[in-house]
Amino acid sequence: MELAILGGTGDIGEGLAMRFASDTEHTITVGSRDAAKASERARAYEEQLSAHGIESAINGADNSSAAAGADVVILAIPPHHVGDTVEALTADDVLSDQLLISPAVGMSGDEDGLHYRPPSTGSVTEFVAERAPDSVPVAGAFHNLAADRLADLEATLDVDTLVVADDPAVSERVVTLTADLAGVRPIPAGPLSNAAEVESLTPLLINIARYNEGMHDVGVTFN
Numbered sequence: 001m002e003l004a005i006l007g008g009t010g011d012i013g014e015g016l017a018m019r020f021a022s023d024t025e026h027t028i029t030v031g032s033r034d035a036a037k038a039s040e041r042a043r044a045y046e047e048q049l050s051a052h053g054i055e056s057a058i059n060g061a062d063n064s065s066a067a068a069g070a071d072v073v074i075l076a077i078p079p080h081h082v083g084d085t086v087e088a089l090t091a092d093d094v095l096s097d098q099l100l101i102s103p104a105v106g107m108s109g110d111e112d113g114l115h116y117r118p119p120s121t122g123s124v125t126e127f128v129a130e131r132a133p134d135s136v137p138v139a140g141a142f143h144n145l146a147a148d149r150l151a152d153l154e155a156t157l158d159v160d161t162l163v164v165a166d167d168p169a170v171s172e173r174v175v176t177l178t179a180d181l182a183g184v185r186p187i188p189a190g191p192l193s194n195a196a197e198v199e200s201l202t203p204l205l206i207n208i209a210r211y212n213e214g215m216h217d218v219g220v221t222f223n
């Protein structure tokens with residue numbers, strides 16, 4: 001499968017690229033607004049993987065080229081820019097039947113911690129779905145995974161990630177994709193209208209990490 005990670009030059013993009021490269025046979029393309037930056041980051045990820053004995057070729061491309069050649073597109077982009085990115089891909093007729101996965105969460109911070117700030121649509125995932133063509137399936141996943149922990153290949157994972165999608169078949173595709181990541185258990189959490197509840201766990205986890213020593217990069221498991 002061809003997997004594109006737009007904004008894959010950033011934190012969660014790096015973490016997902018490292019884990020998908022180490023645990024699956026998918027072809028991974030790191031996307032960026034700047035193709036040269038994407039290629040440079042892809043080489044850096046390959047070097048990190050190689051240092052762990054994993055020889056994996058990772059491509060780098062501008063976001064549009066990365067998405068055009070993909071079966072699955074992960075939107076690893078800050079919440080305030082993910083809508084513009086999807087609109088640009090739509091305007092350029094790049095999107096046809098790719099599955100879009102949003103891990104994005106709207107948050108703002110104050111002296112007490114981070115607070116969930118969804119867009120008026122209710123959640124970033126629904127905001128993405130509004131901006132994508134109707135024919136393009138959209139799901140939410142990976143919101144509650146800590147980027148640093150994913151990127152650290154020495155770290156053993158034992159975390160759950162919640163998957164939202166309107167079409168159960170789309171949810172199942174994301175579950176199947178995610179289940180290949182060692183130590184990551186995907187759990188369906190219903191349609192996109194449930195995305196806000198899923199996204200809102202992220203500021204909670206970050207606040208727990210802040211107020212509890214030794215809980216940096218904490219995740220969730222549902223038992």
Ligand SMILES: NC(=O)c1ccc[n+]([C@@H]2O[C@H](COP(=O)([O-])OP(=O)(O)OC[C@H]3O[C@@H](n4cnc5c(N)ncnc54)[C@H](OP(=O)(O)O)[C@@H]3O)[C@@H](O)[C@H]2O)c1
Nearest residue numbers: 007009010011012032033076077078079081104105143147
């Ligand atoms: N960090 C985490 O642990 C984590 C975990 C789960 C979910 N998330 C979510 O994942 C998303 C990305 O988080 P992150 O921490 O990886 O963010 P980040 O490192 O700050 O940014 C990711 C990438 O977004 C691209 N970007 C920045 N501004 C942009 C713009 N105006 N238009 C288009 N692309 C832009 C940049 O790539 P280029 O400059 O190369 O284009 C950047 O490398 C967020 O929505 C966040 O809520 C993060």
